Amino acid sequence: xAFFAIDCKRIxxxxxxxxxxxxxxxxxxxxxxxxxxxxxxxxxxxxxxGWLFFATPTLLYAQPVTVDLWRHESxxxxxxxxxxxxxxxxxxxxxxxxxxxxxxxxxxxxxxxAAALAGQLPCIFDADQPVIPNFAWSGHxxxxxxxxxxxxxxxxxxxxxxxYKGTPYSVGQFDVALxxxxxxxxxxxxxxxxxxxxxxxxxxELMEILQQIKADQPxxxxxxxxxxxxxxxxxYGYGPWLQSGGADLIDRISMTRADGVLxxxxxxGVALWxxxxxxxxxxxxxxxxxxxxxxxxxxxxxxxxxxxQQYADxxxxxxxxxPPPDFGQGPVVGSGSWHWAVSSSCDYPDAASxxxxxxxxxxxxxxxxxxxxxxxxxxxxxxxxxxxxxxxxWRIFYDYVRAYAVPRPETPAYPKIxxxxxxxxxxxxxxxxxxxxxxxxxxxxEYDIHRNRGYGFFEESP
Amino acid sequence: MxxxxxxxxxxxxxxxxxxxxxxxxxxxxxxxxxxxxxQRLLSPNEVDxxxxxxxxxxxxxxxxxxxxxxxxxxxxxxxxxGEPLYQSLxxxxxxxxxxxxxxxxxxxxxxxxxxxxxxxxxxFWRALFNTLxxxxxxxxxxxxxxxxxxxxxxxxLPGRTTFRTLFFSPVVTxxxxxxxxxxxxxxxxxxxxxxxxxxxxxxxxxxxxxxxxEALAMPSIVIMSTWQGAGFQMLIFLAGLQSINSELxxxxxxxxxxxxxxxxxxxxxxxxxxxxxxxxxxxxxAFSLFIQVDIMTNGGPNDSTATLIFHAIRTGYREQDVAxxxxxxxxxxxxxxxxxxxxNKLGGRRG
Numbered sequence: 001x002a003f004f005a006i007d008c009k010r011i012x013x014x015x016x017x018x019x020x021x022x023x024x025x026x027x028x029x030x031x032x033x034x035x036x037x038x039x040x041x042x043x044x045x046x047x048x049x050g051w052l053f054f055a056t057p058t059l060l061y062a063q064p065v066t067v068d069l070w071r072h073e074s075x076x077x078x079x080x081x082x083x084x085x086x087x088x089x090x091x092x093x094x095x096x097x098x099x100x101x102x103x104x105x106x107x108x109x110x111x112x113x114a115a116a117l118a119g120q121l122p123c124i125f126d127a128d129q130p131v132i133p134n135f136a137w138s139g140h141x142x143x144x145x146x147x148x149x150x151x152x153x154x155x156x157x158x159x160x161x162x163x164y165k166g167t168p169y170s171v172g173q174f175d176v177a178l179x180x181x182x183x184x185x186x187x188x189x190x191x192x193x194x195x196x197x198x199x200x201x202x203x204x205e206l207m208e209i210l211q212q213i214k215a216d217q218p219x220x221x222x223x224x225x226x227x228x229x230x231x232x233x234x235x236y237g238y239g240p241w242l243q244s245g246g247a248d249l250i251d252r253i254s255m256t257r258a259d260g261v262l263x264x265x266x267x268x269g270v271a272l273w274x275x276x277x278x279x280x281x282x283x284x285x286x287x288x289x290x291x292x293x294x295x296x297x298x299x300x301x302x303x304x305x306x307x308x309q310q311y312a313d314x315x316x317x318x319x320x321x322x323p324p325p326d327f328g329q330g331p332v333v334g335s336g337s338w339h340w341a342v343s344s345s346c347d348y349p350d351a352a353s354x355x356x357x358x359x360x361x362x363x364x365x366x367x368x369x370x371x372x373x374x375x376x377x378x379x380x381x382x383x384x385x386x387x388x389x390x391x392x393x394w395r396i397f398y399d400y401v402r403a404y405a406v407p408r409p410e411t412p413a414y415p416k417i418x419x420x421x422x423x424x425x426x427x428x429x430x431x432x433x434x435x436x437x438x439x440x441x442x443x444x445x446e447y448d449i450h451r452n453r454g455y456g457f458f459e460e461s462p
Numbered sequence: 463m464x465x466x467x468x469x470x471x472x473x474x475x476x477x478x479x480x481x482x483x484x485x486x487x488x489x490x491x492x493x494x495x496x497x498x499x500x501q502r503l504l505s506p507n508e509v510d511x512x513x514x515x516x517x518x519x520x521x522x523x524x525x526x527x528x529x530x531x532x533x534x535x536x537x538x539x540x541x542x543x544g545e546p547l548y549q550s551l552x553x554x555x556x557x558x559x560x561x562x563x564x565x566x567x568x569x570x571x572x573x574x575x576x577x578x579x580x581x582x583x584x585x586f587w588r589a590l591f592n593t594l595x596x597x598x599x600x601x602x603x604x605x606x607x608x609x610x611x612x613x614x615x616x617x618x619l620p621g622r623t624t625f626r627t628l629f630f631s632p633v634v635t636x637x638x639x640x641x642x643x644x645x646x647x648x649x650x651x652x653x654x655x656x657x658x659x660x661x662x663x664x665x666x667x668x669x670x671x672x673x674x675x676e677a678l679a680m681p682s683i684v685i686m687s688t689w690q691g692a693g694f695q696m697l698i699f700l701a702g703l704q705s706i707n708s709e710l711x712x713x714x715x716x717x718x719x720x721x722x723x724x725x726x727x728x729x730x731x732x733x734x735x736x737x738x739x740x741x742x743x744x745x746x747x748a749f750s751l752f753i754q755v756d757i758m759t760n761g762g763p764n765d766s767t768a769t770l771i772f773h774a775i776r777t778g779y780r781e782q783d784v785a786x787x788x789x790x791x792x793x794x795x796x797x798x799x800x801x802x803x804x805x806n807k808l809g810g811r812r813g
Contacts, residue, residue: 110779113504134782138504219667230760259559263552286674288649412504419781430674430763436566439552446559448783451500453507 064090064097067351068122070115071100072108072338081371089358096351098124116140116343123346124355129170129336130232132162134412136169137456142342144168147353152360157401159335160377163410165456170339171356173365174374177400178240178333180322181293181301181311187320190216190299195322197399203245203273206325210282213299221284224298225277227429228287234422235408236334237302238274243406245270245327249421250445255411255457258445262421263438270327271425271434278429285429305397309373312393321396323404335405337374375401412455416448490795497789503782516789519562523587524580526554528569548576586790588765589773590797592680596769597748599684604744607688608695613729615696616703626700630693637690641757644686648672648758673759676766683754683767691747695740702736703729742805749798770794 071082079102086098101122103111109131115121121140135141144161145153145168153161153168162170180195187194192209195201201209213222226233235249242248247267251257261267277283284292293301294314301307302324311319323331340359342352358364365381368374369388375397376382387394409417420441427437449455497516499509530538531547539547557563564580567587571577581587615626632640647654650671660668672682706729714724730737752771755761761768761776770790778787 113782116504134504138506140504284651285671286650288646288652416781416783419776426760426762427764430676432764435550439550440565443552443557443559443563443565447562448781450560451783452502452505 064094065348065351066097066099067124067346067348067355069098069100069355070112070122070125071102072105072126073102074105074338075372077372078368078374081368084371085359085364085367088364089355092358093354096348096354098351098355119345121343121345123348124340124342124352126338126340127170128232129159129162129172129339130235130408130410130414130418132170132339132341133164133410133414133455135341136164136167137412140344141169142344142346142349142352144171144342144356147342147349148356148360152357155378155380156360157335157377157405158407159337159401159405160339162336162339162341164412170341171360172337172339172377173359173368174337174372175335175377175401175405176337177305177335177375177397177405178237178302178324179305179308179397179400180324181303181307182299182320182322183315183318184320185318186299194320197323197396197403200323200326200331203241203270203325203327207273207276207282210277210300211280214280214282221282221287221292221298223277223283223300223302224287224290224292225283225302226290227278227283227285228290230422230426232418232422234425235418237304238425239408239421240324240332240334240404240406241270241274241327242267244324244329244332246329248409249417250409250411250413252409255409255413256446256449256454258417258442261442262445263435263442266328267438268434271428271438273327274425275428275431275434279431305375305394305400306373308394308397321394323400331400331404332406333400333404335401335407411457413445413449413452417445420444493788494792496785497792499785501785503779503784512785516786517793519582519786520586520789520793522562522564522582523567524564526551526564526578526580528554528576528578551578551580585765585768585773586770589768589770592765592767593749593751593769595680596684596751597745599681600687600748601741601744603684604688604692604748605695605740608692608740609699611692611696612699612703616700629696632690633693633697635690637753638757640690641686641754644689645673645758648682648686650674674763676763679759679763679767683751683758686758687748687751687754691744695744698736698740699733702733706732738805742802745801745805746798749794749801770797 069086071079073079074082083100086100090097109128112121112125112127112135116135116138127135132141136143148168148171153171156171157175159175160172161168162172180201182194184194190209190213192212210222214220226237229237239249242262245266247264247270248261249258251261278285292298293311301311308321324333325331340356342349342356346352360378362378362381362384365376365378366384369376369381369385373387373394375394376385376388382388382392382395382398383390386392388398389395408414411417424437424441428434449457498511498513500512500515501509528548528551531549533539541547551564551566555564562582564582565584566578567581567584569576569578611629615622615629619625650656650669653672655672656668656670659670660666671678673679710728710732711724714728719727750771751769752775755767755769755772756775759767761772771794774787774790774794777790778784
C-alpha cells in the first residue's frame with residue numbers, strides 16, 4: 001500500500017491552478033492535475049506495479065485492487081472529512097484501495113452525465129439525490145438492495161436513500177433540513193411569539209408578523225428567503241410549501257400527472273403568498289448578498305440547516321431555530337442531499353458494498369456530522385454526535401427531518417419538473433399571472449413525460 | 463508541376479479544412495440529424511425518428527379569442543379589484559399531454575374582447591425578439607463607443623498609452639467576473655449605480671430596478687456588454703486608423719477641410735474594410751449573448767432577457783431535451799448565417 005501513496009503523488013504533478021480535476025494521495029494531501037495526465041500516468045502506475053510485481057513478488061498479495069471514486073468539490077469541511085474517511089477505509093482493510101478524483105461542483109452533474117453517456121463512470125461516485133432516478137432509469141446504476149444488507153438500509157432516515165420505482169440506488173451519510181432562523185432578542189422587541197414544532201407559524205401568521213415589522217421599519221425587507229438563488233434552491237426551498245399547502249410538484253402515485261396538482265387551487269394559493277412577499281416588499285426580489293440576516297437587515301431567514309454553524313458562531317444563544325411555515329397540512333422540509341451511487345459498469349461490486357457499508361456505520365456517519373454540522377441519518381449515529389444527541393442544540397433539525405421530510409419527486413422527469421417550477425416561480429416573483437405560470441409548467445412537464453414514454457411509470461398506472 | 467495549380471492550395475488548406483470538417487461541419491450535421499429525433503441526454507429508450515415535430519413545436523403560431531369567465535347564471539365574473547376575469551387557455555383549448563400545447567405569446571384587448579397570439583414555445587419567440595433587440599441596441603452603441611475611443615487614443619494626447627490599457631482592460635477580464643461585479647453595481651437597493659445617481663439627483667432612496675424590470679433589464683445588459691467588449695473593437699479600429707496614410711490628412715488640410723470633413727471623407731472611407739470586419743464579427747458575437755444573461759438575470763424577469771443560446775442551453779442541457787435544444791441551435795445558425803451573408807453583400811456593394 002505504501003508504494004501506492006508515492007505513486008499517486010507522482011501521478012499528479014501539482015501546481016497547475018485552474019485544472020478541472022484533482023487527485024488525492026491516500027494521506028489526503030491534495031495534488032491537482034489535468035485529467036489526461038492522470039490517465040496517462042495511471043498507465044505508468046500499472047507499469048510500475050508490474051515492475052514491482054517482478055522485482056518484489058512478496059508485495060503481490062498485499063497489493064489491494066484500485067477502485068475509482070469521483071466526488072464533487074464541496075465545501076472544505078465536507079471534502080476533508082470525506083477524504084479522511086476514505087483514508088480510514090483504505091487503512092482498515094487490505095482488499096481495496098479507493099482512489100479519489102474530485103470534479104468542480106458547478107458542472108458536476110453535467111460531468112457525470114457526460115461520463116455516463118461515454119461509458120466512463122467510475123465505480124463509485126457521488127451525486128445530488130434528485131438526479132439519481134434519471135441515472136437509474138437509464139441503466140447506469142446498480143440497485144443497492146443487492147449490495148447492502150436490508151437492515152442497514154432500513155435504519156436510515158428516508159432522505160438518506162435515493163430510490164427509483166421503490167428500489168434504492170443511492171445512499172447518503174447526511175441530510176439537511178429547512179428552517180426559519182431568528183434572534184430571540186429581536187422577536188421579543190417586536191412582541192412576536194417564538195414558533196415551535198407544537199405550534200409552528202401558519203402562513204397567515206407569518207405574513208402578519210412580516211407586515212407588522214414592515215410597518216415599523218418601512219425601508220426594510222423583514223424576511224430573506226434566499227431569493228438571490230435560482231436553480232435547485234427554488235424547488236428545494238419552495239417545493240415543500242406546495243406540499244404543506246396540499247399541492248405538489250407532481251402526482252406522487254402515477255408520477256406522470258401534474259395537472260390538478262401543480263396548478264391546483266392549493267398551489268395557486270401558495271404561489272400567491274409567495275408573490276405577495278415581493279409585492280408588499282416584505283422580501284427582496286434580488287438581494288445583493290446572503291448577509292441580510294447576519295447584518296440585521298432581515299429579521300427572519302428562511303433557509304437550510306447548513307447556515308446553522310455560521311449563525312450559531314455569530315449569535316450564540318440569541319439564535320432561535322424555528323420550523324418552516326405551515327400552509328395548512330403541517331410544515332414540510334425537503335430531504336435528500338449528496339448521495340453515493342455505484343455505476344452498473346463497476347467491476348468490483350464487492351468493493352462498493354464494503355465501502356458503502358463502511359460509510360454508513362454509526363461512527364462514520366457521526367464523524368461526518370461532527371466535522372460538517374450536517375444531520376446524521378441514523379438515530380444511533382445521532383446519539384454519538386456532539387450536536388444531534390438527544391439533548392444536543394441542533395437535535396431539532398434531526399427532529400424536523402424525521403417529522404417533516406418529503407423527498408423531492410423520485411422520477412427521471414425531475415430535471416424537467418425542477419426547471420419548469422423554477423421558471424414559474426421566477427416569473428411569479430416578477431408579477432406574472434399565477435394560474436398562467438403554473439399551467440405552463442404543468443403543460444411542459446406532462447409533455448416532457450409523454451415524450452419520454454412516462455419515464456418507466458406508464459406501465460404501472462392504469 | 464504548375465505552381466499555380468490548385469493542388470498546392472488544397473494541400474496547404476488541408477489541415478485547416480480537416481479541423482473545420484471534424485470540429486464544425488460534422489458536429490453540425492450530427493446536430494441537424496438529431497433535430498429529427500426525440501433524443502434525450504440520458505435515456506434508456508431507443509431514439510425515434512419524429513420528422514419535423516421539433517421544428518413544428520418551435521415555430522407553431524396560433525390566434526384565438528379569450529372569452530370571459532362566467533358564473534353559473536352566465537354573468538361575467540370580476541376579480542376583487544373589479545377587473546374582468548378571463549378563462550385560462552386550458553379551459554378554452556384543452557390539449558392532450560402527448561402534444562406540446564399552445565401558450566399565450568401576447569394577449570391584447572381590442573374593442574371589448576380579448577385576443578391572444580399563441581405559440582407552442584412562446585419563450586423561443588421572446589428569445590428571438592430579445593436577441594434581435596440586443597443586437598440592434600448593442601451594435602451601434604458598441605461600435606460608436608469603440609470608434610470614439612480609438613479616435614481618442616489615436617490623437618496625440620498625453621497619457622494615451624495608459625488610456626489604451628485602461629480601455630482594453632475590461633476585454634481581458636473574465637466575462638463571468640465582470641457580470642458578477644455588474645450585478646452588484648446594478649443592485650436595486652445597495653448598488654453603486656443607484657447610489658451615485660441618487661447623489662447626483664439628490665434623491666436618497668432612488669431605487670431603479672435595473673435588472674429586475676422588464677424594460678430595463680436588456681438595456682442594462684447592453685451597457686455592461688459595451689463596457690466589456692468595446693475595448694476589443696477599439697484596438698482593431700486603432701490598427702485601421704494607423705494604416706491610413708497621413709498624407710491624405712495633409713492633402714485634405716491643404717484643401718481646407720475641417721476636422722469633421724476630414725473624418726467623413728478621409729477617416730471613414732479609410733476604415734471601410736475594418737468597419738465591415740468589425741461589424742460582422744460584432745454582430746455574430748452579439749447574437750451569441752449568453753454568459754451575461756445566465757449570470758445576471760437567468761433569462762428573467764418574465765423572459766425579457768432570454769436569448770436563443772440561453773433557451774437552447776436551458777432546454778437542451780438542463781432539461782436534457784437535447785434534440786429540441788439542437789433544433790433551436792439550427793434555427794439560430796440559419797439566422798446568423800443569413801445576417802452575416804447579408805452584411806457581407808451590403809458591405810461589398812458599397813465599395
